Amino acid sequence: MRVLPFILPCLLVLPVIAQKAKTPAKTALPAKEDKVDWDGEWTLSASQSDKVEERIDEHVKDLNFAMKLLWKKKLQGACREFNKLDILAGETFSVTMGKERSIDTPADGTESDWKRSDDKVFKATLTKDGPTMVQTITGDGYTLKYVYSMRKDGSSLALQVTYTHPKLDNPFSYKLVFKRND
Template sequence: MRLLPFLLPCLLALPVLAQKAKAPGKTPAKAAEPVKEAKVDWDGEWTLAASQSDKLDEQIEAHVKDLNFAMKLYWKKKLQSACKEFNKLDILAGESFSVTMGRERPIDTPADGTESDWKRSDDTVFKATLTKDGPTMIQTVIGDGHTLKYVYSMRKDGNSLALQVTYTHPKLDNPFSYKLVFKRND
């Protein structure tokens, strides 16, 4: 209690000492202006960076490992036929987007999320949509009882992108997901 009379004036003086003295004739610094986000350039040919990508067969094996023998074979075959690893990606951007994965037919969709039909090379018809928001583009392909969601994320360097693929099916307990990384061709 003896220290209280001595500490009380010091504690009351702290807010005054904490205030910064304004130098005469100087104006306060301007707040930093927000940096405009650079336009994302999706156009181009891209090549798979296999060392940075998931190994698809290993991912499928890990996903079905806890299923019984029959279901493991069934889902492994379904996942292998729907989920593909491709070495090349070709994107043409504009009012609409054309995305070609490997040697597959291009998926042509407007960038506003409007649904369009896409016929795969085996003549199976799917419904496809695409939306983009800055460095992210989401393409959804629905058909044959399953949904494939492709989330493209442009990296800051603009010369590489990550593609997160998610497969969902009403009879599959957990969605299956894997990542592919692509580098822009020069």
């Protein structure tokens, strides 16, 4: 009977030892940042992109008549459609949307001034993190946030545009997809 008192505590401790014996979860190593080739001319893929005018109509549909007219006009003025995108990457990024003036900003988030083709002045910033680039345009009472996401194949990118205004209850957002010109 001397063996039984020795075995009983071992049987109770065995599940605890088995749990401790599991290999610890491996910590993720920081991913090596791949060089993303942003440079180039890009053309809108209309079939994969939102129709901006339809998205605006959908966004303002529940507003009263006067507010619907006001916000539709503001959104149409700020959220312009463009069929072409031109990006020149380096220490400073130059992004040209359609026939608009280029937005030239350092890639480190430093704020710079940008004058739109109608001579309205905005503040612009740009940051990049691997396959994602975020450009923010602020001024005239609203903020436009452009999130560029390079697809894995490098031949297309998605652009998520979000318009925010302190007096607009919900931000307005839409997506455009661009294909790299060869």
